[in-house]
């Protein structure tokens with residue numbers, strides 16, 4: 001039954017087009033902040049869910065876009081205390097409320113939905129499965145393509161055994177849910193790359209490292225280029241390829257072909273999102289944005305060299321969709337989005353060692 005309060009024509013607050021209409025739900029505190037970060041970019045199909053009102057108070061979203069699911073399994077009925085089972089129970093028979101929230105906040109027309117959450121907590125890890133199922137069901141009911149993706153945060157190494165164990169079991173669960181894209185924010189990696197980020201800014205920096213790049217691709221894919229266009233079908237094929245990673249870099253030197261390919265190689269090594277094996281990538285997008293003057297003087301084969309290098313770096317037979325765009329700034333930047341990757345094996349093994357219960361001193 002359609003809900004009375006459904007707002008069919010939700011429009012994003014942007015004065016430029018995007019390739020796809022994205023819809024977001026954040027589950028738990030980390031997920032809520034990721035969703036808030038998309039809202040700050042202008043996305044308006046956005047809502048959040050938590051097991052405690054307290055953590056929703058700081059999220060800058062209208063109150064009808066927030067839902068609290070009380071946790072009857074814990075004293076006081078507030079919060080999941082890093083226990084995913086508590087949140088799973090809280091969400092179990094709340095399918096209708098979640099359904100109404102998504103219908104109300106996402107409207108009738110959108111192209112891709114994203115469930116955002118931290119892998120290591122209680123609420124996000126435990127309630128996300130129900131939310132993912134509900135999002136998929138709604139898209140089916142609305143006869144929309146059932147594109148459901150996830151944006152998930154891997155914990156920092158110092159968050160302890162409980163959090164690490166939660167993250168591992170949640171990842172195993174997600175692998176069976178047919179999500180695409182899966183975008184992983186590796187908080188430990190962000191800590192390494194921006195070591196002196198003040199506490200008050202850390203989550204903002206971590207979240208923007210993904211939200212701004214996904215947005216950039218969504219925005220660029222909507223614009224035809226006078227040079228080489230990266231179009232919506234290119235973006236859709238990468239978004240439908242499973243685990244994806246982003247990279248971004250200024251290309252400060254472009255005197256030779258090798259300068260360009262070197263910048264791309266370094267960008268991929270330093271990609272902030274997760275330690276993923278990029279050589280397993282099957283599909284990618286690579287976009288150069290440069291000042292008009294620069295693009296008028298830069299030989300085409302310099303950029304081709306960069307595209308070719310990326311193609312060689314990925315799995316044999318891979319496809320790299322290209323884009324070359326004039327930008328507002330005079331300099332040159334390169335952005336990549338690589339898809340069809342494996343889940344981050346190395347980081348999971350590391351987490352696994354943190355996930356073991358501490359059984360006293362280790363033998364020498």
Ligand SMILES: Nc1nc2c(ncn2[C@@H]2O[C@H](COP(=O)(O)OP(=O)(O)OP(=O)(O)O)[C@@H](O)[C@H]2O)c(=O)[nH]1
Nearest residue numbers: 028029030033080082118120121122123124153203
């Ligand atoms: N990238 C990112 N990660 C976050 C953020 N907030 C928390 N995290 C990570 O997400 C994990 C889960 O934390 P929360 O989101 O606070 O947990 P929760 O889902 O609210 O669960 P409970 O508080 O246990 O009910 C943590 O291990 C953090 O590493 C955030 O804003 N951004």
Ligand SMILES: [Mg+2]
Nearest residue numbers: 028029055123
């Ligand atoms: Mg919480």
